[in-house]
Amino acid sequence: MSLLEALLVQRGLWVYWAIITLMMIGLYGVIARDHLVKKVMGLNVFQSSAILLYVAIGKVRGGTAAILLEGEENVLYSNPLPHVLMLTAIVVGIATTALALALTVRIQEAYGTLEEDELARLRVREDEEEAALDPHPFDPPGEPEDVEYPEVKVGGGAGGAGV
């Protein structure tokens, strides 16, 4: 009973549940989605949940914004510090998202796809082509890895020079 009480009866805790749910959605997106842009979006949701956590921390029930008002003393106001910190966090989040999206653009250019499983296969093939030049002493000879790679159309250039 106490758990249910904790969940529902205690007022205000629902915010945290919302934040946790949001975080889980974000993480789920990162984990389960193969598309790189969707992962970035998941990441964004995850970051938002963290930001919301801070906002919730700073909130004082019934408090106003922490703005100095002429002639009013003993005003109940929310803790401004977490909110201020979130300005930074939001900037960080934007920067991260921007950088991630920029990377996906480059990946799309280089590989012609943004599906992570296909990218992984391409990368493995590249790795193995490289390794083929360098037979490893511990690899038993004459034991070819007969893995079939699906044909993926490779677009873009092989890493164009110049941003």
Next chain:
Amino acid sequence: MSADASSKNGDRRHLWDDPKNVQILIWVFWACCAIVFALDFAFHRHPSFEGETLPIEEMVGFYSIYGFVACVLLVLVAKQMRKVLMRSEDYYGEVLGATAGEPDGGARDEGRAPDGESREGRDGGD
């Protein structure tokens, strides 16, 4: 006792090549034995042990008999030991002297082994 062997080297006859000399020696030896035994009657041997520890020691001819019996026993026992212990000379593999040059039947006149290189310094003459 080894009279006939000397002739094959054609050297002069030596003292014991003559069986007569050997025979004389043996007679002299027996005489000595008799005299030594008789000494027991001439002298009183004071016993090695004090008191009655080993009375048999004072018996006449104890040492003579003990010496004789001991040696016969020794030889007979040793002879029996051969049946158990004797093995061929190369039982353990190598034989001493096997890799050294064996003198060829006669005397080694200079005492130098045929493979003098490897045995250098074993002897350098007089």
Next chain:
Amino acid sequence: MAATETHAQYVMGETVRLLDGPLQALLHPALPLLVAGVVAALAPPRLRKALLVLAPLWGAWNLLGFTSGDLVSAELAGFELILLRVDKLAFLFALLFHLAALLAGIYALHSDDRMQQVAGLLYAGSAVGAVFAGDLLVLFFFWELLAITSVFLIWARRETASTRSGLRYLLVHIASGVLLLIGAALHWIEFGTLVFERMDLGSAASWVLLLAIGIKCCFPLLHTWLVDAYPAATELGTVYLASFTTKTAVYALARGYEGCEPLIWIGMAMAMFPIFYAVIENDLRRVLGYSMINQIGFMVCGVGLGAGLGVNGAVAHAFNDVIFKGLLFMSMGAVLLRTGRINGSELGGLYKTMPQTAGLCMVGAASISAFPLFSGFVSKSMVMTEAAHEGYVVVWLALLFASAGVFHHAGIKIPFFAFFAHDSGLRPKEAPLNMRVAMGIAALLCIAIGCFPNALYALLPYATDYHPYDTTHVVQQLQLLFFSALAFVTLMLTGIYPPELRSTNLDVDWFARRAAPRTLRVLAAVGGAIWYGVLAGLADVLKVVRSVVRWLHSPAGRLGEPWPTGTTVFWAATLLGLLLLFSYLGSAL
């Protein structure tokens, strides 16, 4: 020679003792021989030969400057080491060793073999060092040096058999040294000192040390190295070997275990069993080897009988044994040198061309048989008398038996089969002059000591007024010896005496040389089968392990390949979840 504080100093160590006489710098007694050995290693042949003779003389002269009570100690790594401790016992042995080194040096003059000359000198020097060692560590040092230097005298024969024999010899003696070191360590632990003094059997150290000394001393079952190695050495090498190793061991025994009763019985066994082997042994030097164990038996017995006549007898007998056994080995060495053979079955009739050697050999034989007027008589009788005096009937009878037996094999068999018996047809030249000189000196000493024993008695560790030449003694001994000879003659004439046969007679080393290797071979075969089975199994396991490792870690493996981003994040989330659960449970408790 009172140790007064004036001048003269030791080169080694710290203690400075001043002698009454002219300014005299004394070397550690072992140094002249050791230095000569080192110099000989680099010297031309003539100088080497000179050193062989001069070094023992120089050493003896140097030795005479010392007197009982002299002590030289040095500190090494926190241990107070007694490099030199002079008392009558050590002095006598040192003098003996110098004498033996001199005789062997003269005996060796015909040879040019650097290896033997150097080894001989160093070997003699180590023996001197060992008897003057005041503590167990120094003793250990010289103990091992004895083993290492002497083995070259065996290897110098340069035959396959002797090389292997030498290896066995070295192995045994290194083992003895290691035991000595272990014993020293135990002694240090138990008593907090390394000083080598008389010990009571009982402490672990004393038993280990007894075993170490016992190996060198040829205790029964530990004796085979002697009869294995001595016949394998060169004619010269055996002369050296016969003088030092076992006598050093006797010295150590006299120093550490004087009056230990078990030694009486050990000595008795040692005096008894080899004579049987000696009768049927063909190799005459091996016969002498067995005879040597028999003689050491008398000495061990004497040490066991304790202070006074017992130890005196043991020490005196050791002194005489070095000379007469040396003489016998020298004569056999001369035979070996001149004929190239040493088996009784192949020899005979050599008196014809080697009469002097034969005569000298007979002097040695008379001495070892303890004929009156020969040296053996004056020392062996001391042990016998003491045994009777102490009331050991069985021991006395056994020793009497052994005395008869000694005459039988060493006194009669050696000269008879080598120089007389049937004519082998060999007509070798007489032994080289230097050999005859060495043998002559030895023979002279045998007779001199036999006739004038008091000079030797004066050197003995305990004061004695023993008189060997009373009628009873002489008569007893003559009866014993003549009737032993009578038995030999009778058995010879009746053809009962076992003929000399080319053969190997099994001794306890059979266990080491035959049984153990065969057992090992069987074990190895069985073990090998098991091992290969295990290896095959291991190989399979390894194959599985390797494929698992590959599956996990190779670039395409589960852990080796870069995971998709999602997987890593999943793990991060999982780890966080686990940690939260962990903390939740932790805080809930």
Next chain:
Amino acid sequence: MAAESVGQGLQQVALSTAFDVHFPALEVVLPLVAAPLCFLFRSRAFARILSAAVAWLTFGVALVLLQKVLAEGTVRYPLGGWAAPYGIEYRVTVAGAWVILVVSLVAALTLLFDSRGSASRLAPERRYLYYSAFLLCLAGLLGMAITGDLFNIFVFLEISSLSSYALIALGRDRRALMASYSYLIMGTIGGGFFMIGVGLLYQMTGTLNVEDMAQRLPAVLDTRTVLVGFAFLLVGLSIKLAVFPLHQWLPNAYTFAPPRVSAFLAGTATKVSYYVMAEVVFVLFGAHFVFTEIGLGAVLMPLSVAAMFVGSLAAIYQADLRRLLAYSSIGQLGYMTLGLSLANVEGLTSGLVHVFNHGVTKSGLFLVVACVGYRTGRTTVRSMAGLGTRMPATSLAFVIGGMSLIGVPGTAGFVSKWELIRGALAAERLWLAAVVLVSSLLAVVYVWRVVEMIYFGRPEGLESLGRDGEPVREAPFSMLLPTLILVAATVVFGLWSDPTLSVARSAAVELLGGAGG
């Protein structure tokens, strides 16, 4: 250049002007200001010189700070003049000074390294961006070690992370893009976790200052919120620290980044996170809470051991030298976290001294690989075939660095491993000492593979020719010099371990002494 000798720098530096109170801020502000300057001037040459100069300056400042901290204790610098609990305080501890010394040293030497050839995908005329990002990354890493404010740590963490994502993505190989992306996702989640953890702790204590919070935490330690906050902090840092099994972003990032970035990040990024983790564990929460009440050792120790084996085993199988070194880093980080998980002075000392030893070693080895790559055009193990005669100095450098990875006595790696084994013994965990030794054997295997190739391998066919078909010869001096300095440092501080060990030990004592505030 005079400051390149640490020994010299550790000597008493008579620099006692009023200005030196600003050194903690200067340490961060220098690269932070230089980064936009590089961007503004848009000149590659200018950026190069400026970044190198700034890196050397920060190194000098770090030396002064370390010496000052050792002499006077913790150096505090209230940023903007706001007092500690309210404003952001820069706080240089011994451990912090030690870490910024390593970071700035590695940065200075990697920036000294003259990366020739088209190592990054940037066009030459835009190469200034690279330096800009490099300086930002440096500023972030230095800031993490200097600041005494938890949220500030997060901010610097993100600064360094974001710039390192960009730097890694500059690698010529297109696989660098995915590596960077992977790192970005992981890094952001790690940063996010860290931020959430900080938030939860702030919720309970109302402060962000590390020391202030450490004093207030004991009162609320048994609340669930603090526990959750601790878990978030720890996992977030573990991601940045590449603790097994959260290490998967690291190998590819180090492999495909531009050579100097690999060298720099391998030597610094994880080390700073290690410092932050040590501070969180020992200063903020205290060893008693973390190891006795929560029992973190039971989690961190197995993971560290697993990292030692997984990293080393995977390194054995790698065809590419850089990836081999990257996996080896995972193993080496395992040693560091193992030292931390022992929670005793020896263990933590080993971890902190390994910050230096491994930083120097691994950066040196990455620079060696950069030299090899420059001459041979490839960075596979195979490309080292026969280099023993053709690039003798480079080859020797690899051998020495490899020995340090193994922990051969006489190299820096040995010093830390020895201390780690001492720590394991002090904690009465003999099996751990054995495990450390066994895992060192794995290092022997992967190092020997390369050494064998260097000295016994024979280049076949075209392999005997290097990049652009020219015969392979020794790397140019401007590349060789910083490489050799780093490798020489592994030997110098392997033989002369007093200064590194004593600083690491006092840092460890300080951290452990900070338990419970």
